[in-house]
Amino acid sequence: MLETATKVIRKIEDNGFKAYIVGGYVRDYLLDIKSNDVDICTNAKPKDLVNIFKGAILPTEDYGSVTIYLKNTRFEITTFRKEMSYLDYRRPQKVIYIDDLREDLTRRDFTINTLCMDKDQNIIDLLNGKADIKAKVIRTVGNANERLYEDALRILRAVRFATKLDFNLAPNVIDGINNNKHLLKNISYERKKEELDKIFASKNAKKGIKLLIDLELDDILELNNLKNITNTDSLIGIWAMIDIKDNTYRFSNNEKELMKDVRKALTINNLDPYNLYKYGLYVNSIAGSIKNISKQDIARCYENLIIHSRKELAVQPDDIIEFLNISRGPYIKEIYNELEKEVLYRRLKNNASDLKDYCLKHFS
Ligand code: ATP
Numbered sequence: 001m002l003e004t005a006t007k008v009i010r011k012i013e014d015n016g017f018k019a020y021i022v023g024g025y026v027r028d029y030l031l032d033i034k035s036n037d038v039d040i041c042t043n044a045k046p047k048d049l050v051n052i053f054k055g056a057i058l059p060t061e062d063y064g065s066v067t068i069y070l071k072n073t074r075f076e077i078t079t080f081r082k083e084m085s086y087l088d089y090r091r092p093q094k095v096i097y098i099d100d101l102r103e104d105l106t107r108r109d110f111t112i113n114t115l116c117m118d119k120d121q122n123i124i125d126l127l128n129g130k131a132d133i134k135a136k137v138i139r140t141v142g143n144a145n146e147r148l149y150e151d152a153l154r155i156l157r158a159v160r161f162a163t164k165l166d167f168n169l170a171p172n173v174i175d176g177i178n179n180n181k182h183l184l185k186n187i188s189y190e191r192k193k194e195e196l197d198k199i200f201a202s203k204n205a206k207k208g209i210k211l212l213i214d215l216e217l218d219d220i221l222e223l224n225n226l227k228n229i230t231n232t233d234s235l236i237g238i239w240a241m242i243d244i245k246d247n248t249y250r251f252s253n254n255e256k257e258l259m260k261d262v263r264k265a266l267t268i269n270n271l272d273p274y275n276l277y278k279y280g281l282y283v284n285s286i287a288g289s290i291k292n293i294s295k296q297d298i299a300r301c302y303e304n305l306i307i308h309s310r311k312e313l314a315v316q317p318d319d320i321i322e323f324l325n326i327s328r329g330p331y332i333k334e335i336y337n338e339l340e341k342e343v344l345y346r347r348l349k350n351n352a353s354d355l356k357d358y359c360l361k362h363f364s
């Protein structure tokens with residue numbers, strides 16, 4: 001990935017511009033953490049970048065970043081910029097392209113996110129990011145109160161980085177959060193959920209949740225029962241335990257379904273064969289982790305299931321229709337459910353003739 005990133009920078013520089021890897025990738029590189037994508041900053045403008053990289057995706061909004069994909073990695077290339085007064089505590093009202101790296105770095109949120117790497121893999125540390133990485137501290141670039149006021153999402157970003165990296169918030173960041181946390185009300189649920197997802201999905205989620213509570217962000221974020229949830233390392237498990245008011249955070253259909261199943265699985269025995277079969281290993285493991293049932297026990301019971309899906313049952317609906325000589329209808333499903341249960345509870349062997357005999361005896 002670094003090799004490809006270096007090539008991208010060189011290509012921009014070959015066209016007469018300056019370019020650096022910046023932000024998350026460099027921070028994570030120094031911490032020996034794997035990155036998923038690479039942010040690059042440059043004095044080349046989007047139109048220059050589109051000329052340099054055929055197939056580059058032009059930003060949909062003015063002043064957006066140009067995105068390219070190489071070797072399954074996303075490169076987001078952003079022109080050096082200055083952000084003027086902020087609109088709605090989130091979007092800068094005006095962005096001006098500039099030519100100077102240092103000035104671009106001063107608009108960034110935290111010192112640990114201002115580190116750069118040049119084409120020869122030298123680290124460029126203009127704002128003391130390295131020292132803060134070493135000290136494990138989240139410090140804003142410039143005045144914390146002002147930086148959190150102009151973009152309140154940075155409050156959640158601070159909590160996110162403190163959680164994921166297991167860093168501490170600088171004292172003035174904590175003060176800044178206390179002064180400005182009410183502004184989170186003005187930020188869209190979508191942006192807030194993106195950050196909360198990253199906090200909850202972290203292996204260190206417990207710390208993140210404690211920070212949200214200690215900083216009294218739970219009320220403002222409308223995560224009212226956050227104090228009462230049980231610790232778990234599952235993102236879906238955490239969301240499933242939170243009372244979410246209608247018309248606030250929005251979930252995909254897949255997330256909704258999983259949350260519903262986890263809530264159900266919390267009320268049932270997660271080692272029971274039928275429950276394991278019906279809700280699956282994933283959902284039962286999440287519920288189990290909340291209820292402190294060992295993952296190994298759940299996995300072992302799941303492995304030992306006679307069948308794991310419908311297609312493993314030795315008779316199929318068409319067979320039932322045939323040997324009972326009945327027509328299609330909702331009762332087929334009932335018969336089928338009963339067969340599944342009998343097999344799962346080992347009262348009936350999973351072979352066609354035993355299942356057929358059972359049907360003839362009970363449903364003829
Ligand atoms: P990761 O990609 O690991 O989530 P990141 O630090 O790369 O973390 P991004 O959201 O990808 O975060 O943003 C890239 C860089 O842009 C950041 O490192 C930071 O320098 C800057 N940045 C992002 N969001 C903001 C913001 N709200 N205010 C100021 N600077 C920001």
Ligand code: MG
Binds near residue numbers: 023024025037038039
């Ligand atoms: Mg990034």
